[in-house]
Amino acid sequence: MRFLHSADWQLGMTRHFLDEDAQARYSQARIDAVRTLARIAGETECAFAVVSGDVFEHNQLDRRTVARALDALRAFTVPVYLLPGNHDPLDAASIFRSAAFVEGQPDGVHVLTSRDAIEVAPGVEIVGVPWTSKRPLQDLVADTLGELAAAPGIVRVMVAHGGVDVLSPDAADPALIELARVEAALADGRIHYLALGDRHSLTSVGGSGRVWYPGAPEPTAFRELDAGKALVVEIDGERCDVTPHTIGTWRFVDGTYQLDGDGDLDGLAEELDSMPDRERTVLRVVLRGTLTLTQKARLDDMMAQARDVFAGVEEWERHTDLAVRPDDADFADLDVAGFAKDAVDELRAAAAGSDESAATARDALSLLLRLAGRRT
Ligand SMILES: [Mn+2]
Incomplete structure (x- = not known):
């Protein structure tokens, strides 16, 4: 079972150090990255693709940006599951509920609006952990794991967003994801992979090899260490192989x-x-x-x-x-x-x-x- 893991597209992002001409090229590159992801998902025979939050820069983007994003998403030949993150939370003003999005949403593109397990292929489930506000007051992943029981014979991919306690210097943030709980859920078979988003640099978290940030598909800032990638994840019984693919051109x-x-x-x-x-x-x-x-x-x-x-x-x-x-x-x-x-x-x-x-x-x-x- 293979799938594509991407995150942090932040479509609609502008950068103050780019002039109008360079900004237009940068925006185009970020749309092109979506098509590159679609091509790689097809070439590597992925069953589906997940985007672990921050698909859009924020909830108030013009129609054209949304329309161009949806047009690029049409390039996918496999189902795509989009998670609302902190940039595009599923609140009253959610871009995922805007007319521009709903009217243009392609058939194979789904938004993870609840934490209910979704069967995406025979024997494969996705559990999304959408953000419903910009500042959650608790560890949403821990809450969701607490509601799950192991399901023998089912491979489960959790799709979530935000910082992990072992990597964050801000221990006071109540939304931090506690890695110990995640690793316990991996060990007892409640989930088999945690697809994270938020960090723009490719990062493997902890020692399980099953908790990853793919990073942003195009780099967005100087401090990023290994941006411009996406992951193809293959889970087969006890094995989990994660392969980075280069997407970015900037x-x-x-x-x-x-x-x-x-x-x-x-x-x-x-x-x-x-x-x-x-x-x-x-x-x-x-x-x-x-x-x-x-x-x-x-x-x-x-x-x-x-x-x-x-x-x-x-x-x-x-x-x-x-x-x-x-x-x-x-x-x-x-x-x-x-x-x-x-x-x-x-x-x-x-x-x-x-x-x-x-x-x-x-x-x-x-x-x-x-x-x-x-x-x-
Ligand atoms: Mn984020």
Whole structure:
């Protein structure tokens, strides 16, 4: 018995560091990911697919986003079971009850609206644990396990959402899933797999090999460790084999660069040029070191060019520590005269200080050098 386990699609998500054009490509990639999941479910001969919560970014999305999601879901040739999570809880305003969803819902797409066991194939049951609010006040998985009895001959997959106590630093959260209870239920045969969602990084929880977060199918943030995957789970008697498949096409890349001269800038330029899939890569850079004004102008040019080709380039201000030191050589062959030369001399005098106006003067000189076309 084989099935596909995905989660955390969060369709409709926007990212502040993407411009309009990159955001459109990112949204499309996330819809395409749904079709990739459908293809993999077919190719690996899965009996069904589960999405363990947070299918949608929130409950108030425009009709078009819902319609496009449902259109992509039509690509599945096996039944798909969607679980409401904390982003899209099954409350009064649930997106799963919206006209856009209900009118467009394909036949094979089901929403897990209750904790009742559903027979999805001969001898196979799903037990969903839907979120009905954004902040449950108890461990919903423990509650549901308490209502279950082992059913000999039935393979049971529980589909749930949220943090697990052994991984969460926030012990005060009453909704945390207690892993010990889950492992007891696996041991006595009440369930055979717990399909979780919420963490965007692929994660196996505990020692059973039967409790997994597949992670988001496309990465959504820099801190994620192993996003862009989905799982094909095969349960056969005592065996449970879990195989990750790569779905995602976008990358979030962190880089820290020590820049103390032209050699370091050459290295940075080479690294940016050799990165693959730049139009689908969001870069976050931490810049450290000391550059002359001319070198800073060259760096600004490089970053401007990178912004043109990468999906996004963020300078991580909080960790950036880049000093700019005007150097006589910066101005040696700057060909200005008259009032322009007077302005340069005034700015150079102002730039020597350490206050805010000195920083402004250095920025102005750096821009002047850039505009004057200096490169070395
Ligand atoms: Mn979540």
